[in-house]
Amino acid sequence: AQTVTQSQPEMSVQEAETVTLSCTYDTSENNYYLFWYKQPPSRQMILVIRQEAYKQQNATENRFSVNFQKAAKSFSLKISDSQLGDTAMYFCALGRIYNQGGKLIFGQGTELSVKP
């Protein structure tokens, strides 16, 4: 069975500081994607960053970067220069490339508060 675990239900960070959100996963597949989604109070699911498992290089998107450790099955999200607009629920998700159901497996979520 595939699982995704986010062990930090809540985190807070001061504006302009850096914060890292943790995610571990379990899968027997070799080809998969990993994602971080942001869910602000508006409830939209916004894709923040994605990583293909076959790529060794860590993905980056502006202030967001990941630390992908395939052997350890770890996929953490680093937010640099945190802004008030980063306040949201963050979900880590796993998607198989060749998948019977095409589904994403989500973690429990981490509620991030950025404080002024």
Place this chain on the structure above:
Amino acid sequence: EAQVTQNPRYLITVTGKKLTVTCSQNMNHEYMSWYRQDPGLGLRQIYYSMNVEVTDKGDVPEGYKVSRKEKRNFPLILESPSPNQTSLYFCASSLRQGDQPQHFGDGTRLSIL
């Protein structure tokens, strides 16, 4: 604008009163899916569809039905809603099964009293 549209955004109803949440996408996507989001559980897949007239169960299908008569539409039907179906629901689509990322609708908050 490419989008996945869900309606209604909010609904409060009572136990046993049939309801339908609509989902429509304008991207000619073959694959569509429904998720429910509950605190501490993240999002879990309810049903999915790989194309017109092809649907299958996800991880939590009990109490739900779906249909896929047209490519763009994938309604979620609660024939006899119960309080344990109170949740936040998301529809998602992608060009084909397994394509990532999936495009999400804005969510539907259902409260079953």
